[in-house]
Amino acid sequence: MFKINENYLKLPGSYLFSNIAKKVAAHTEANPDKSIIRLGIGDVTQPLAPAIIEALHGAVDEMAHAETFHGYAPDLGYEFLRSAMAKNDYEARGCDIKPEEIFISDGAKGDSGNIQEIFAQDNKIAVCDPVYPVYVDTNVMAGRTGTYDPEKEVWSDVIYMPCTAENDFVPELPKEVPDLIYLCFPNNPTGSAITKDQLQVWVDYANKNGSVIIYDAAYEAYISEENVPHTIFECEGARTCAIELRSFSKNAGFTGVRLGATVIPKDLKCNGVMLHSLWARRHGTKYNGAPYIVQKAGLAVYSEEGKAQLKDQIAYYMRNAKTIYDGLKAAGYTVYGGVNSPYVWMKTPDAMTSWDFFDYLLENAGVVGTPGSGFGPSGEGYFRLTAFGTYENTAKAVERIKSL
Ligand code: MLT
Numbered sequence: 001m002f003k004i005n006e007n008y009l010k011l012p013g014s015y016l017f018s019n020i021a022k023k024v025a026a027h028t029e030a031n032p033d034k035s036i037i038r039l040g041i042g043d044v045t046q047p048l049a050p051a052i053i054e055a056l057h058g059a060v061d062e063m064a065h066a067e068t069f070h071g072y073a074p075d076l077g078y079e080f081l082r083s084a085m086a087k088n089d090y091e092a093r094g095c096d097i098k099p100e101e102i103f104i105s106d107g108a109k110g111d112s113g114n115i116q117e118i119f120a121q122d123n124k125i126a127v128c129d130p131v132y133p134v135y136v137d138t139n140v141m142a143g144r145t146g147t148y149d150p151e152k153e154v155w156s157d158v159i160y161m162p163c164t165a166e167n168d169f170v171p172e173l174p175k176e177v178p179d180l181i182y183l184c185f186p187n188n189p190t191g192s193a194i195t196k197d198q199l200q201v202w203v204d205y206a207n208k209n210g211s212v213i214i215y216d217a218a219y220e221a222y223i224s225e226e227n228v229p230h231t232i233f234e235c236e237g238a239r240t241c242a243i244e245l246r247s248f249s250k251n252a253g254f255t256g257v258r259l260g261a262t263v264i265p266k267d268l269k270c271n272g273v274m275l276h277s278l279w280a281r282r283h284g285t286k287y288n289g290a291p292y293i294v295q296k297a298g299l300a301v302y303s304e305e306g307k308a309q310l311k312d313q314i315a316y317y318m319r320n321a322k323t324i325y326d327g328l329k330a331a332g333y334t335v336y337g338g339v340n341s342p343y344v345w346m347k348t349p350d351a352m353t354s355w356d357f358f359d360y361l362l363e364n365a366g367v368v369g370t371p372g373s374g375f376g377p378s379g380e381g382y383f384r385l386t387a388f389g390t391y392e393n394t395a396k397a398v399e400r401i402k403s404l
Contacts, residue, residue, distance in 0.1 A: 005141065005143075007140055007141050007142065007143045008141055010140055010145075010147065010148055011137060011140055011141070011148075012148055012150065015133065015137070016133050016370070016374040016375070017040070017041045017370075019374070020040050020041070020358075020368065020370065020374075021041075023358075023362070024036065024038070024040075024362070024368055027362055027363075034366050035366055036362075036366050036367075036368060037366060037367050037368065037389065037393045037394075037396060037397040037400070038368045038389065038393075039324075039367060039368060039369055039385045039386050039388075039389050039393075039394070039397055040368040040369055040370045040386070041370070041386070042188065042250070042342065042343065042386045042388055043255050043386075043388060044249070044250070044253040044255050044317075044388050045388055045389055045390050046253055046313055046316060046317075046390075047253070048252075048253055048254075048257070048297075049252070049253070049300075049305075049306060049309035049310055049313060050305070050309060051300045051303055051305040051306035051309055052252065052253075052297045052300045052301065052306060052309075054300070055296050055297045055299065055300035055303075055306075056293055056294075056296070056297045058296065059292060059293035059296035059297070060293055062292075062296075063292070063293065070292035072288055072289060073104075073288070073289030073290065073291070073292060073295065074289070075280065075283055075284045075287075075289070076100065076102070076103050076104065076280070076283065077102070077103060077104020077105075077261070077289060077290065077295060078104070078292070078295045079099060080295075080299055081104055081295045081298050081299050082099035082100070082102045082104065082261075083099045084298075084299055084301075084302040085099070085102050085246070085261060085302075086098060086099040086101075086102060087302075088302045089230075089231060089246070090231065090233060093230055093231060093233075093234055094234070095231055095233035095234055096233070096239065097233055097263055097265065098266075101263055101264060101265050101266060101276065102261050102262075102263050103261060103262045103263075103264065103279060103280070103283055104259070104260075104261050104289065104290050104295060104298075105259075105260045105261060105262060105283075105287070105290060106258040106259065106260065106290045106294075107247060107248075107249060107254075107258045107259065107260040108216065108218050108245045108246060108247035108249070108260040108262075109134055109260075110260075111245050111260055111261075111262045112132070112134050112135060112138075112182075112214070112216055112245050113134050113135075113137075113138035114138070114282070115214055115243060115245075115262065115279070116138055116139055116142055116144065116180070117142070117282060118275060118278040118279055118282060119179070119180060119212075121142070121143060121144060122144075123144065123179035123180050124157065124158075124159060124176070124178050124179050124180070125139050125144060125145075125158055125159065125178060125179070125180045125181075125182065126158075126159035126160075126161055126174050126178035126180070126181045126182065127158065127159070127160060127161065127182045127376075128161050128163045128171050128182070128183065128184070128187070128376075129154075129160040129161060129162050129163060129375075129376040129377060129378040129379070130163065130189055130190065130372055130373075130375030130376040130378055130379030130382070131182065131184075131375055131376050132184055132188050132189070132216070132375070133374070133375065135182040135214075136155065136158065136376075139158070140155065144157070145157050145158050146158075152377060153373070153376070153377045154376075154377055159174045159176055159178050160376065160377070160378070161174055162378040163187070163190055163192070163378060164378055165334075165336065165347075168192065169187060169190040169192035169336065169337075169345075170192065170194050170198055171183075173201070173202070173205050177209045177211065178211055179210075179211055179212070180211065180212050180214060181202070181206060181211055181212070181213045181214065182213075182214050182216070183199075183202065183213055183214070183215050183216070183232075184215075184216035184217075184218070184219075185199070185215075185216075185217070185219075185228075185229075186219040186220070186222055186223060186228070186340045186341035186343075187219075187337075187341065187343075188216075188218070188219065188341075188343060189343055189345060189370065189372065189375045189379065189384045190336060190337055190343070190345045190382075190384075191321075191336060191337015191338055191339075191340075191341035191342075191343035191344055191345045191384075192336065192337055192340075192341070192345075193223065193225065193228045193339070193340035193341065194228070194229070195227045195228060195229075196227055196228070196229045196234055196235065197227075199229055199232060199234075199235050200235045200236065202235075203232065203235040203236070203237050203238050203241060203242065204237065206241035206242070207237050207240055207241045211241065212241060212242070212243060212268070212275070213232065213238075213241055213242045213243070214242075214243050214245065215231075215232040215242050215243065215244045215245065216244075216245045217230070217231055217232070217244055217245065217246055217247075218245065218246070218247035218249065218250055219250055219340075219341050219342065219343075220246075220251070221250065221251030221310070221314050222250070222314060222317075222318065222340055222341050222342050223340045224318070224339060224340055225339065225340055228340055231244060232244055233263075233265075238265075239265040239267040239268065240265075240267045240268055240269075241268065242265070242268070243262060243263065243264050243268065243275065244262070244263040245260065245261075245262055245263075246260055246261045246262070246263065247259075247260045248260060248298055248301060250342065250388075251301070251310060251314070252298075252301045252306075252310055252313075253313065254294075254297075254298075257294055257297060258290065258294065259290050259294050259295070259297070259298045262279065264276040264279050316391065317342050317387045317388055318342070318387065319391060320342075320387035320388070320389060320391055320394040321337075321338040321339075321341070321342055321343075321344060321387035322338065323391070323394050323395055323398055324338060324344045324385050324387060324394060324397075324398055325337075325338040325339075325344050327395075327398035327399075327401070327402060328344070328346055328385075328398065328401065328402075330402070331401065331402040333346050333347065333349065334346065334347040335347075338387065342386060342387040342388055343384055343385070343386055343387070344384070344385045344386075344387065345372070345382055345383075345384055346382065346383050346384075346385065347381060347382060347383075348372075348381050348382065348383050351381070352381075353371075353373065353380060353381070354371030354372040354373040354374070354379060354380055354381065354382060354383055355371045355373065357369075357371065357383050358370075358371045358383070361383075361401065364404055365397070365400040365401050365403075365404055366400065367385075367397045367400055367401060369383050369384055369385045370383070370384040370385075370386075371383060371384075372384060385397075
């Protein structure tokens, strides 16, 4: 009889956002006349910018003619997109990242889940708590974690780094040295940012201890403050200790189009072996690349029109963030985030648990958010609302919460 990967059986329940979707579906079935406003999953609502639509149409037309048709994409992705990223995301910020150090993919979720494959089984991971569940769950699937403690909602053999109001949602350096450190800033779910000086401390720590930082920069487009780094490669020494994940989902609305990238500097080595070579081998073996038409759409993100249009789109979502933040604050809630991030992180009222507040809000206001405890034990007592809804729905949701 064949055997299954039993690590999957260790995972409790289903993926956080699938759980929420099930709860909301049950509520809607029981209350078909009640209107629901979804500020739960961080999925965008605004249409793709005109420059991106134009690029998509143009690329589709190219596929209709033998002379301009494209089959398999190059392993690392098209040079035109890698060069645009190297120039705009790195060179423009004074960072030394070459086009050949950028691997184009179909999104940061897959990459953030898959990157652990190139590391040994007995590496120890450290994650922020609360954390985007993909980092932990994929390490569970790979057998890199121990057992789950349902009471404490933690895994053995995982270093949790609490991020709470007490430390401004920026983790302290762990006492036990991890091999792999997952950091995401601006942070999902807390909406907090890290300053360049704070991130430099992590880079120095990783270099000193021989750790690798897997840095998720999916939300960098939402940064509004000066001293907040847009990429970990703004820090000195990051080329020898960091991998960066980038996404087109949140900065350009590609959640349904799918495009991302992983950046691995060639200076990042373990006993002389470049991690870049391992990821290139994996990419070449397991992946046939993001579609040509999507990569052309990605290129439009860096055109002058694309940049201007996306700036407006980000401003639209950030107006939502401010509406949520100011509205909840005025109503007496304790709120965080929403300044360099499309996520607002609030304290649940009256010592309610995160899931109790989820049910309360759904029942009484018809508003869907994400319970903080779904992201880890230190998220208990917190609740996340996203700014990715329409402005009208966001304003209505805030009014509904205020009137509770
Ligand atoms: C979230 O809601 O946390 C995001 O949608 C997650 C993601 O981008 O996969």
